[in-house]
Each structure stands twice: as structure tokens, then as C-alpha cells.
Amino acid sequence: MRYVIFSDVHANIEALTAVLAHAARKRKDAWVFLGDAVGYGAAPNQVVERLRRLKGKLVAVRGNHDRVVLDPASGIEFFNDHAKLAARWTSVVLHPGNRRWLAGVPAGPLWLEPHIAACHGAPQDEDTYIFADSDAIEAFAAVPQAWVVFFGHSHVPCMYSLQREGGKALSFAFLKGADRIELFLSRESRYLINVGAVGQPRDRDWRPAYGVFDSDRGKLTIYRVVYDAHAARKRILDAGLPQILGDRLVRGY
Numbered sequence: 001m002r003y004v005i006f007s008d009v010h011a012n013i014e015a016l017t018a019v020l021a022h023a024a025r026k027r028k029d030a031w032v033f034l035g036d037a038v039g040y041g042a043a044p045n046q047v048v049e050r051l052r053r054l055k056g057k058l059v060a061v062r063g064n065h066d067r068v069v070l071d072p073a074s075g076i077e078f079f080n081d082h083a084k085l086a087a088r089w090t091s092v093v094l095h096p097g098n099r100r101w102l103a104g105v106p107a108g109p110l111w112l113e114p115h116i117a118a119c120h121g122a123p124q125d126e127d128t129y130i131f132a133d134s135d136a137i138e139a140f141a142a143v144p145q146a147w148v149v150f151f152g153h154s155h156v157p158c159m160y161s162l163q164r165e166g167g168k169a170l171s172f173a174f175l176k177g178a179d180r181i182e183l184f185l186s187r188e189s190r191y192l193i194n195v196g197a198v199g200q201p202r203d204r205d206w207r208p209a210y211g212v213f214d215s216d217r218g219k220l221t222i223y224r225v226v227y228d229a230h231a232a233r234k235r236i237l238d239a240g241l242p243q244i245l246g247d248r249l250v251r252g253y
């Protein structure tokens with residue numbers, strides 16, 4: 001099976017449009033969205049409507065921002081001030097139909113295949129970040145049946161791999177710096193993979209990232225796509241949202 005995998009759109013319609021146009025040319029059996037359609041950015045209705053209109057099968061898990069926008073009592077106190085403000089603004093402007101659609105997106109993990117999972121933060125918890133080796137070990141342990149787990153939330157394209165034999169040789173790699181990165185995943189190892197963020201990259205590369213995974217060949221390709229980040233920034237400023245949420249799109253962190 002071939003999957004187009006993308007995450008963390010964060011109400012950035014300019015970035016989503018560029019990624020979907022780029023990915024439209026790829027052969028795929030399903031789109032896989034790892035959550036955070038909304039929050040931070042200024043085009044939540046446009047983004048949700050674009051996701052609703054996607055042609056072909058869409059497998060989507062909700063993100064923590066999606067959850068908090070729909071129900072602030074579900075954790076807005078853990079957001080920083082800019083995220084809080086954007087979540088409250090989104091909650092006001094989101095149209096009822098889009099709100100209903102977003103509310104129907106399930107929490108992860110979802111299983112694309114018996115050994116391939118999709119989640120937002122970590123497989124055991126959508127709010128948990130996978131940043132450190134210890135986070136990766138916990139995540140691997142939470143889904144022992146998984147060969148590959150795709151996750152988002154940190155907005156940083158990266159990969160943890162763990163050798164099956166002995167289970168101790170954990171390694172980490174950033175997946176950045178090129179227009180396109182190709183990897184072949186081994187059946188002898190297990191993987192946690194973040195293909196990066198569409199709408200708010202944080203690895204000092206402003207270009208939206210997404211992945212294409214061929215599960216039969218174990219081949220993963222991560223693409224970086226050029227888009228008009230200044231237009232997305234301007235939309236945020238025009239909406240009266242915090243300037244930093246626009247500025248960071250241009251900076252890439």
C-alpha cells in the first residue's frame with residue numbers, strides 16, 4: 001500500500017494547498033493525516049473544508065489543538081498564551097459543519113495495517129512529545145506489535161529506529177536539509193517516524209514537509225515543498241492573531 005502522510009496543518013491553507021498539489025501527482029491508496037488541522041493559523045475553515053473535499057480515502061487522527069478548539073476544558077491550560085489565544089479565536093470562527101466534521105475525527109492511534117500505526121503525539125497519548133530517547137523507548141513499548149509508527153506533534157521531521165534483536169540499539173536521525181529524502185526501512189528494525197509539519201515547520205526550514213510511504217517496499221520519501229509563507233503570515237496578522245505566529249512561518253522555527 002502507498003500512503004501520503006502529512007501532519008500539523010495548523011490552519012495554514014497556503015501550505016496545505018501547496019502540499020496537496022505536490023502530492024496529487026503521487027500514486028496513493030490513502031491520505032493519512034496525523035492531526036492538528038487547526039490552531040495557530042488563520043484559515044481553519046478553509047483547511048477543514050479542503051480536508052473534507054480530499055479525493056480518495058482519508059485516514060485522519062485528531063491532534064491536541066483540534067481537541068482543545070472543540071473543547072477548551074480538555075487542556076487549554078497547558079497551552080502557551082499565543083496558542084490559547086489562537087484556540088479561542090478558532091473556536092469562535094469555526095463554522096458548525098466544520099466543527100462537526102472535526103469532532104468526528106478519532107483520537108489515535110489508528111492502524112493502517114496490522115504493524116503500521118498513525119498517531120498525533122505518541123501512540124500511548126496524543127499530547128506526549130517524542131523528543132528524547134526515553135520518550136522513544138516508551139512509545140515503542142506502548143505498541144509492541146508495531147513495525148512503523150508515524151507521529152506528528154513536534155513539527156520536526158525525524159526518525160527513531162530500534163533493532164529488534166536485543167532491542168537496545170536505538171538510533172535517532174533528523175530528516176531535513178534536502179528537497180527530498182529517501183529511506184528504505186528494514187524489517188529487522190522498528191521505527192518511529194515524524195514526516196514533519198505542513199503548516200508550521202520548526203526545524204529551521206520554513207518549507208512544509210510531507211511523506212510518501214510504500215509499505216510493501218518499506219520505502220519512505222520525505223518532500224519539502226515551497227509555498228508563499230508571507231501570504232500565510234499576512235493572513236495571521238490581518239486576523240489579529242499574535243505576530244509571532246506569522247513570523248515563525250517565515251523563519252521555520
Ligand SMILES: [Fe+2]
Nearest residue numbers: 008036063153
Ligand atoms: Fe501541532
